[in-house]
Amino acid sequence: MPSCHGPRVPWPRLELADVFRAHGEAYRKSHVLSPAQARVMRAIETCRTAVLGGHMDECVSCHFERPAYNSCRNRHCPKCQALVQARWVERRLQRILPVPYFHVVFTLPAELRSLVGHNRRLLFSLLFRAAADTLLELGHDPRWLGAKLGFTAVLHTWTRDLQFHVHLHCIVTGGGVDADGRWKAVRGGGRFFIRVEVMGRLFRGKFLDALRHMYRDGLLRFGGQCLVLVQQDVFAAWIDRLWRKEWLVYAKRPFAGPEQVYRYLGLYTHRVGIANSRLLSMDDHGVTFATKDGKTANLPPHVFIHRYLQHVLPPGFVKIRHYGLLAATNLEQLQAAQRDLAPTVDSPLDLEPIEPTASAEDWKLRYLQLTGIDLDVCPRCGGRMQRRLLAARPRAPPSPEHAPHGAIA
DSSP states (O other), X not given: OOOOOSOOOOOOSSOHHHHHHHHHHHHHHHSOOOHHHHHHHHHHHHTTSGGGOEEEEEETTTOOEEEEEBOOOOTTOTTSSHHHHHHHHHHHHXXXXXXXXXXXXXXXXXXXXXXXXXXXXXXXXXXXXXXXXXHHHHHHSTTTTOSBOEEEEEEEEEOTTOOEEEEEEEEEESEXXXXXXXXXXXXXXXXXXXXXXXXXXXXXXXXXXXXXXXXXXXXXXXXXXXXXXXXXXXXXXXXXXHHHSOOOEEEXXXXXXXXXXXXXXXXXXXXXXXXXXXXXXXXXXXXXXXXXXXXXXXXOHHHHHHHHHTTOOOTTOOOEEEEETTSGGGHHHHHHHHHHHGGGSSSOOOOSOOOOOOOHHHHHHHHHHHHSOOTTBOTTTOOBEEEEEEOOOTTSOOOSOOOTTTOBO
């Protein structure tokens, strides 16, 4: 088995599943959950427990036994993302170009949060479309670049204290393919080549124009704090206020190198609202968790659960999307860019679609690389572990047991 140079990852003392098991039933009795939220709670509560079945690892030398229960594989579960993320990053690294990349963030104003909350699928999709159209249009403009950009966009909906805060992380190529099919690099290289004020105003215009058309066509739903917007004059005045507000678009300096790009983006792609490692303590009165810069927050259990569940995405909603040169439909243009840039790299880039691998040996090797834990080696005597299957218990209540060093990803 290959050696691992990564650190051994400590198992969290407190998990999101523990919070759900302790306070989830009371929350369900006092709150109305969407079907998607109910499924997420159940998945997280049962993840890596006897309810889902699994196998028992036994050492052939000392007969030490260790249960390894199946994962729920829900994308909102903090325990099920590491291996998926690693596979995603590997696939994207196969398609990266040897050029500068920039990190650009599009954020929706706080005034839109209630309306977005009642129209998640519709307005999340509009956020992607408005941001993508903004970057592609300005990229094509010869005043800025005059070429087709490539970028990957990832939706996030939370702050460090789990408030609803909708924003889009975009990783953008520092250049693009021009009308003649040649690569055109950005000039300079320090700041992002499109001014953030210009992006913010165009993004604002595209989003609000589409929003007015949705209102006119009766596509929007209203409730809670945004219920008053159902009145036409109130909606019109509200839109006018948003037109006068500067919308936040943030651009960071370019990455140090192309390989760093998707490894960095991997931190965003499969992240959920809160990692188990940030949970510090829990009792009947509150859940304490780390936020930012060494600070912590304490929320009553029902508030904590509510905040987490508001980040559950609509079923089937795609939160990672590729545009321009990086879109699947533009493979030929991406290959042309690779050929144009070939003199700058030692070997050609493999731009064929990469199929994910998911064999048992594959995930065990990835687990070793990520955690430093070899699942085939007995933690007690160093002997060889062998396994036998355990039947699932779907009707049993969630077990608090978990197997940190042998869970099936």
